[in-house]
Amino acid sequence: MTALPDVPAALAPGPGPWLIALRAIVAREALRFVHQRERFVAALVRPLVWLVVFAAGFRSALGLSIIPPYETYIPYEVYIVPGLCGMIQLFNGMQSSLSLVYDREMGSMRLLLTSPLPRPWLLMCKLAAGCAISILQVYAFLAIAAAFGIVMPWGGYVAVLPALVVSGLMLGALGLALSSFIRQLENFAGVMNFVIFPMFFLSTALYPLWKMAESSTLLRDICAVNPFTQGVELIRFALHARLEPAALGWTLLAFAVFAGLAVRGYDPARGLAQRKA
Amino acid sequence: MIRAITLALLAGIAPAAADEIWVTNEKDDTISVIDTETLEVTRTIPTGERPRGIVFSHDFSRVYICASDSDAVQVMDPASGEILHNLPSGEDPEQFALHPDDRRLYIANEDDAIATVVDVETRRVIAQIDVGIEPEGMAVSPDGRIAITTSETTNMAHWIDTGTHVLFANTLVDSRPRHAEFARRGTELWVSSEIGGTVTVFAVADQAELAKIRFDIKGVHDDRIQPVGFEFTPDGRTVFVALGPSNHVAVVDAETYEVVDYILVGRRVWHMAFSPDHRRLFTTNGVSGDVTVIDVESREAIKSIKVGRFPWGAAARPTPKEG
Numbered sequence: 379m380t381a382l383p384d385v386p387a388a389l390a391p392g393p394g395p396w397l398i399a400l401r402a403i404v405a406r407e408a409l410r411f412v413h414q415r416e417r418f419v420a421a422l423v424r425p426l427v428w429l430v431v432f433a434a435g436f437r438s439a440l441g442l443s444i445i446p447p448y449e450t451y452i453p454y455e456v457y458i459v460p461g462l463c464g465m466i467q468l469f470n471g472m473q474s475s476l477s478l479v480y481d482r483e484m485g486s487m488r489l490l491l492t493s494p495l496p497r498p499w500l501l502m503c504k505l506a507a508g509c510a511i512s513i514l515q516v517y518a519f520l521a522i523a524a525a526f527g528i529v530m531p532w533g534g535y536v537a538v539l540p541a542l543v544v545s546g547l548m549l550g551a552l553g554l555a556l557s558s559f560i561r562q563l564e565n566f567a568g569v570m571n572f573v574i575f576p577m578f579f580l581s582t583a584l585y586p587l588w589k590m591a592e593s594s595t596l597l598r599d600i601c602a603v604n605p606f607t608q609g610v611e612l613i614r615f616a617l618h619a620r621l622e623p624a625a626l627g628w629t630l631l632a633f634a635v636f637a638g639l640a641v642r643g644y645d646p647a648r649g650l651a652q653r654k655a
Numbered sequence: 656m657i658r659a660i661t662l663a664l665l666a667g668i669a670p671a672a673a674d675e676i677w678v679t680n681e682k683d684d685t686i687s688v689i690d691t692e693t694l695e696v697t698r699t700i701p702t703g704e705r706p707r708g709i710v711f712s713h714d715f716s717r718v719y720i721c722a723s724d725s726d727a728v729q730v731m732d733p734a735s736g737e738i739l740h741n742l743p744s745g746e747d748p749e750q751f752a753l754h755p756d757d758r759r760l761y762i763a764n765e766d767d768a769i770a771t772v773v774d775v776e777t778r779r780v781i782a783q784i785d786v787g788i789e790p791e792g793m794a795v796s797p798d799g800r801i802a803i804t805t806s807e808t809t810n811m812a813h814w815i816d817t818g819t820h821v822l823f824a825n826t827l828v829d830s831r832p833r834h835a836e837f838a839r840r841g842t843e844l845w846v847s848s849e850i851g852g853t854v855t856v857f858a859v860a861d862q863a864e865l866a867k868i869r870f871d872i873k874g875v876h877d878d879r880i881q882p883v884g885f886e887f888t889p890d891g892r893t894v895f896v897a898l899g900p901s902n903h904v905a906v907v908d909a910e911t912y913e914v915v916d917y918i919l920v921g922r923r924v925w926h927m928a929f930s931p932d933h934r935r936l937f938t939t940n941g942v943s944g945d946v947t948v949i950d951v952e953s954r955e956a957i958k959s960i961k962v963g964r965f966p967w968g969a970a971a972r973p974t975p976k977e978g
Contacts, residue, residue: 441902441919443943450947450959451902451919 399495400503407507410477421469421515425462426522432584433458445586447618455528460614461583463516464606467542467549470512472566472574474504475553479560491644498641501554505637508553509546516542533619541616541626545609548629551636552605558643581607582614605632673697675972676928676937677733678946679706679720680963686720686736687946687962689937691930691971694948694958700736703729708750708793709968712775713757715975719775721748721762721968728762728773733972743780745771750834750968752793752802754817761802761815763790770804770813772820782820786813792835792846796859805832805846812846814862824862829853833883834926838909839891847882847896854882854896856912866912868896875901884926888951889933895949897924897938904938904947906954916954920947928969939966 411417433455441451448456481487493500520535530538556569578584580597581604591598601607608628615622674691684706688698703722706729711718717739720729727741728748745764748771752761759781762771770790772782787806794803795817802815805828812835814824829851836845843865844857854868870880881899887909888894896905900923906916921940928937929951936949945959946966 441921444959450956451921451943453919 395495396499399493399500400506403490403500403503404507404510407474407504407511411511417473418515418518421466422519422522424469425465425519428462428465429455429458429523429526429528442586443588445588447615447620447622455526457586458584459520459523459528459530460617461578461581461610463519463538463542463613463617464545464549464581464583464610465578466515466519467509467512467546467609468574468577468606470508470515470546471549471551471553472556472569473553474508474550475557475560475569476563476566478504478554478557479563479566483563497644497646501637501640501644505547505550505554508550509543512546512550513539513542530617531619534617537619537621538613538616541612544626544629544633545612548605548609548633548636551633551640554640555636555643558640577604577606580604581610583607583610605629608632674931674974676930676946677709677711677718677970677972678937678939678962678966679709679968680944681705681707681941681965681967683963683965684722685963687966689946689960689962691932691935691937694960696960696962698736699963700731702731702738703727703741707967708748709970710751710753711970711972712753715972717775718970718972719751719753719760721751723747723749723765728760730775734975740778742773742775742778743771744773745769745780745783749791750793752795754795754802755797755799759817761793761795761804763793763804765789765791765807768806770802770815772802784815784820784822786815786822787811787825792833794835794837794844796837797841801837801859803835803837803844803846805835807831807833807849810848812844812857826857826862826864828855829867834885836885836887838887838894845885845894847885849881849883849899852877852880852882854885854907868907868912868914870896870898870901870905870914870917872898872901872903872917875903883924886927886929886936888929895927895936897927899923899925900942902940904936904949918949918954918956920949920956921945921959925967926969928971931971931973937969939969941965941967 442457580601587598590601608625612625612629676689678687684704686700687696690697702720703725705724706720707723708721718731718733722729726746728744729741730739732739744762747766748762749765750763758776760773760775768788770784770786774781786804787809789807790804791807792805802817804813811825813822816823828846829848831850832846833849834847838845842859844859847854856866858865879901883897883899885894885896892909894907894909902922903917904920905914907914920938921943923942925939925941936951938947944964945961947956947959950957
């Protein structure tokens with residue numbers, strides 16, 4: 379592991395060791411990402427297929443009714459872009475959790491967890507690393523979408539960065555929390571079925587809330603409380619250089635809850651270690 | 656605070672301190688007045704029944720409104736919003752055109768298959784001309800010599816000599832012609848055909864067909880592409896064509912007759928008007944009850960503004976001069 383040569387420095391007092399751990403974990407995640415080209419391609423192809431195939435089949439040309447932050451009618455492919463940014467981050471969060479389960483099976487996690495630094499910090503580093511990777515993927519996706527002619531206001535490309543950090547951390551924390559409960563790699567398929575799909579489909583990623591309310595108000599309410607919806611709406615407003623305080627608040631709250639669960643799950647006294655014993 | 660109050664008071668005294676777009680709401684029997692800078696509705700003015708065509712006098716001191724179901728052309732003072740008087744218009748006036756002399760109003764009477772010519776000063780009917788069934792579009796050439804009316808059912812553009820008020824030519828166009836405009840300083844006549852889905856361009860000199868423009872929007876069925884109103888940019892190089900229930904406005908190069916772009920607007924777009932500075936275009940979207948604002952240079956829809964039910968006609972009014 380790349381952190382090994384830095385072990386003596388890590389023992390020194392001050393903020394040094396904390397940053398070293400952060401750098402090492404981010405570097406490892408980045409290295410893993412760079413080496414897995416297929417993962418990068420898959421991360422881009424998945425939303426692009428939705429954009430090109432699904433949006434085209436959805437009578438995209440006639441426009442959707444106006445809902446904030448949009449000020450006029452928009453084609454469906456414009457509506458779906460923030461949801462697909464969220465999808466990238468959702469899959470990335472799950473992928474991070476998958477990698478943790480893998481690390482645990484392969485034993486490299488033990489190495490990470492023997493660090494003298496507080497465990498929440500190590501988890502935070504892991505989160506930051508995953509979030510940074512997801513943001514790279516989202517920007518690559520936005521660039522390709524722009525090449526397809528789906529261009530956002532220029533300010534939106536800057537304003538979306540902090541929104542992506544918040545939503546990326548929230549979805550990453552969800553992945554971390556889940557990974558603390560999944561013992562084996564094989565169970566990951568279950569996570570896909572029971573977490574990713576309901577989260578994605580029961581959200582505003584594909585349809586606005588009023589459309590959901592047409593079929594059932596219960597469905598609309600479920601969509602409204604889905605943290606993924608809040609993350610997507612945060613991204614949607616940010617892409618139009620606007621802040622949606624409610625979405626920001628709910629996303630931060632969801633992040634706090636998921637991060638709390640993750641810290642608890644990885645706490646040797648209560649979570650993982652005890653269950654393993 | 657004081658400044659805000661002063662401004663509010665000033666606004667109360669002089670509501671028309673900006674360029675405006677006037678939109679007729681067919682179902683609400685009202686006109687919505689939109690400020691072209693703030694893009695907000697500043698006034699809603701009651702009119703006769705089913706207002707459709709709308710045009711200002713050349714000095715903008717009067718506005719003429721086709722109140723179709725009141726069988727009248729109403730004359731309104733745009734400053735006060737009061738109806739000054741009605742003009743005899745014949746039955747069911749739908750669209751009209753003001754002659755360059757600022758006096759003669761050429762009105763299409765949809766139910767009577769005639770075109771009525773009214774003198775707006777004497778308020779008398781000068782002539783009634785038999786045309787095809789369900790006349791709709793109306794245009795007068797820039798030199799004032801030719802008036803055109805299009806008949807929805809006969810599928811013709813009728814060429815009227817404004818000197819004698821006699822038809823001197825009839826040209827066939829595609830199904831249900833809606834709107835007509837002269838272009839290139841009066842050398843071309845453009846006619847939109849709603850059901851045919853085309854815009855036909857004629858040479859005015861010999862009424863020969865020069866071109867037929869067709870539209871094709873990816874993902875929209877051909878049946879929904881129904882050209883209605885259209886407007887030329889002041890340089891005459893570009894024309895924006897409202898395509899009805901396809902919810903799009905086409906941008907056409909008026910020199911090559913090629914469609915260069917499509918802009919998504921509200922549902923069932925009827926007509927449009929440029930802001931007086933020609934930087935923005937306002938389209939009336941009948942079914943969605945709003946007006947979409949298009950930035951002319953970038954050709955992008957920037958906002959849709961809620962107006963009354965079934966907005967139909969649109970006309971621009973520049974900021975009134977002081978005094």
